[in-house]
Amino acid sequence: MAHSSGRSLALACAAASAAVALPAKAQDSDVAALRGEVADLKATVDALKAEIAAMKQDRNAGAAQIAEAPPTTSATDQGAGAIHIAETGRTPPAPPQTPEAPRSAPSGARVASGASSLGVMPSPLPGRETIGDRITGASRPDNESPPNDPELKGFIPIPGTETAVRIGGFAKVDLIYDPRFVGDRDQFAVPSIPFVNKARNRADVSARATRFSLEIRRPSTLGNLRFYVENDFYGDGTDYSFHLNHAYGQVGNTYGGYGYSALVDADALPDTLDNWGPGGAIFVRQASVRQSFKVARGTHLTLSLEQPDTDLSLADDQTGAETMPDVVLVGRYEGASGHLQLGGVVRRIGYRTDNGGARDNAMGFALSASGSLSLDDANAFSAAGLWGRGAAHYVNDIGGLGLDAALRTDGSLRLIEQAGGYGAYTHNWSTALRTSIVAGILGVSDGGLLPDDAFSESRYGALNLIWSPVASFSVGIEGLYGRLKRQDGSARDASRIQASVKYDFVR
Numbered sequence: 001m002a003h004s005s006g007r008s009l010a011l012a013c014a015a016a017s018a019a020v021a022l023p024a025k026a027q028d029s030d031v032a033a034l035r036g037e038v039a040d041l042k043a044t045v046d047a048l049k050a051e052i053a054a055m056k057q058d059r060n061a062g063a064a065q066i067a068e069a070p071p072t073t074s075a076t077d078q079g080a081g082a083i084h085i086a087e088t089g090r091t092p093p094a095p096p097q098t099p100e101a102p103r104s105a106p107s108g109a110r111v112a113s114g115a116s117s118l119g120v121m122p123s124p125l126p127g128r129e130t131i132g133d134r135i136t137g138a139s140r141p142d143n144e145s146p147p148n149d150p151e152l153k154g155f156i157p158i159p160g161t162e163t164a165v166r167i168g169g170f171a172k173v174d175l176i177y178d179p180r181f182v183g184d185r186d187q188f189a190v191p192s193i194p195f196v197n198k199a200r201n202r203a204d205v206s207a208r209a210t211r212f213s214l215e216i217r218r219p220s221t222l223g224n225l226r227f228y229v230e231n232d233f234y235g236d237g238t239d240y241s242f243h244l245n246h247a248y249g250q251v252g253n254t255y256g257g258y259g260y261s262a263l264v265d266a267d268a269l270p271d272t273l274d275n276w277g278p279g280g281a282i283f284v285r286q287a288s289v290r291q292s293f294k295v296a297r298g299t300h301l302t303l304s305l306e307q308p309d310t311d312l313s314l315a316d317d318q319t320g321a322e323t324m325p326d327v328v329l330v331g332r333y334e335g336a337s338g339h340l341q342l343g344g345v346v347r348r349i350g351y352r353t354d355n356g357g358a359r360d361n362a363m364g365f366a367l368s369a370s371g372s373l374s375l376d377d378a379n380a381f382s383a384a385g386l387w388g389r390g391a392a393h394y395v396n397d398i399g400g401l402g403l404d405a406a407l408r409t410d411g412s413l414r415l416i417e418q419a420g421g422y423g424a425y426t427h428n429w430s431t432a433l434r435t436s437i438v439a440g441i442l443g444v445s446d447g448g449l450l451p452d453d454a455f456s457e458s459r460y461g462a463l464n465l466i467w468s469p470v471a472s473f474s475v476g477i478e479g480l481y482g483r484l485k486r487q488d489g490s491a492r493d494a495s496r497i498q499a500s501v502k503y504d505f506v507r
Helices: 004-065 075-088
Strands: 164-181 200-206 210-216 225-232 243-251 254-260 285-296 301-304 318-320 326-335 338-353 358-372 380-391 405-407 412-414 417-428 432-443 454-470 474-487 491-504
Touching: 285 326, 338 412, 358 412
Parallel strands: none
Antiparallel strands: 164 200, 164 210, 164 491, 210 225, 225 243, 243 254, 254 285, 285 301, 301 326, 318 338, 326 338, 338 358, 358 380, 380 417, 405 412, 417 432, 432 454, 454 474, 474 491
């Protein structure tokens, strides 16, 4: 019985040990599983930390791109990009762009400055407005923008190109009253003053000065390119047919086409409502090819070969004959307070008789000096002078009157001498109101070969008041006086009161 009790006690102890051992093994298994889960959680946390760091880096890069974005990017686009970054942690892709296309302006704003988008530098001359606008059509060194439009407003970029185009011009109506009729209904042309049957108290309304222009610009490897076409409606003086003013192309400093002679200084022409201007001005349009060279800062030299046109009074069986182009050489300096231009032309004029009779040739020439000076924002001067022999073709009042030379009785040519000039002063009463006063004189000397009724001298005067409340609208009133003298010493005068209303298409 004792043996049986010991055996029972041993079995009981073994059972107790087994009962204790089973929970211990189960606990070790649970701990191992927990450790595995902790390790997995740690790996997940590390991955999340890495992703958050990457998100922060992308966000900082996106913010830097927004801060460095060009000014043409709209605020709406920036805001949308920032929201996209905040929501996704990634920078939105940039919209595709053609590398050569000009940048667009912000939505709702005007087209960005044509000058800056086309890489065009503005003229160094002080800003200036003229109601007749003889400035826009003038060619300039490096195709600079003119002083009346330094920003080249109104250019429209052609998508996918570096080219921009502008349709410009203005509508202008002139209300004219002549106490003493000048002889020309539209322009105050002193040489047209009649000596017989002189009309008084004549009125007219004319819109022939209305002008249209097409201008194309683009940068190129050879320099800035400009193509310019302009017309008004003077026609032949009796209707409103087109009259060509300019049609030329210019790349860098190389010019070819039809427009102002290189001898013309458009920046020195006075600010008048009248579209004719003083007689002592060099003013002619013709075909030419020219090249400008930069000599120093603000200084250029231009060599031009221009259409020859002998201007003589010939018999029916005689015709003008030219054997070489006119050669024009011009030196020009421009600065912040004004400019100075010196120029000269050498030309060969001649004539032939159809039946092989009398003929002759002669070398004509002219010298000119012109310029402008801006004293301050309120006061500016411009002036010009000329002297020549055989160059009436280039002079405002006498071009086309056959005064390059006179024919002697033996058929030889005697060159006619021309001398004249003008001065103009402009005062700005305010930013919207200005006055100009102009005076000019021109005379010719022929040695007694011209007929008694031929031109001898002209005088021109103008005084005006112009109001431009906004850049695109101008109104003005002007008084004009002219006097014409003939070779026989007789003289007549004329006067005009002119009011003008002008609306620019682009300003």
